[in-house]
Amino acid sequence: MKVEIHTTLKQGVLDPQGKAVESALKNLGFSGIREIRQGKLFNIDMETEDPKKAKDLALKICEVLLANMVIEDYKIKIIKNT
Amino acid sequence: MKVEIHTTLKQGVLDPQGKAVESALKNLGFSGIREIRQGKLFNIDMETEDPKKAKDLALKICEVLLANMVIEDYKIKIIKNT
Numbered sequence: 001m002k003v004e005i006h007t008t009l010k011q012g013v014l015d016p017q018g019k020a021v022e023s024a025l026k027n028l029g030f031s032g033i034r035e036i037r038q039g040k041l042f043n044i045d046m047e048t049e050d051p052k053k054a055k056d057l058a059l060k061i062c063e064v065l066l067a068n069m070v071i072e073d074y075k076i077k078i079i080k081n082t
Numbered sequence: 083m084k085v086e087i088h089t090t091l092k093q094g095v096l097d098p099q100g101k102a103v104e105s106a107l108k109n110l111g112f113s114g115i116r117e118i119r120q121g122k123l124f125n126i127d128m129e130t131e132d133p134k135k136a137k138d139l140a141l142k143i144c145e146v147l148l149a150n151m152v153i154e155d156y157k158i159k160i161i162k163n164t
Binding site for chain 1: 088090100106110114115116117118119121122123124125126128129139143
């Protein structure tokens with residue numbers, strides 16, 4: 001079962017990577033962009049085919065390793081069988 | 083208009099970050115994970131409210147700056163008005 005996890009910085013936490021991309025785009029002549037915030041994306045292939053088990057495992061992984069709960073939020077998406 | 087861009091390494095391109103996360107999880111005692119691949123996530127707030135224009139701008143940004151077209155794929159998601 002495929003699971004997608006997004007980790008993003010919480011609202012209000014400074015995001016220097018996102019700011020760097022924003023100013024790079026301005027320097028390249030792009031306009032019409034208000035804000036960019038950058039996060040991480042994890043595509044996980046799990047052995048289980050049970051969506052509930054996959055979600056539970058994903059939650060644990062996020063809290064233990066993938067997301068820094070102090071400054072980051074995470075989102076888990078279970079992707080249908082491939 | 084909010085736009086979400088995912089960039090991921092193409093199939094077959096070595097992903098050392100993903101492998102590091104995989105082995106860290108194994109060392110922490112997690113099992114049942116076949117593979118992890120890590121990518122980048124960009125949450126963009128654009129001035130335009132026209133989904134077509136937002137998509138065109140996102141495409142240009144990806145090809146010029148966000149994705150390395152040699153080794154990365156990208157996906158663009160237009161997110162409804164917030």
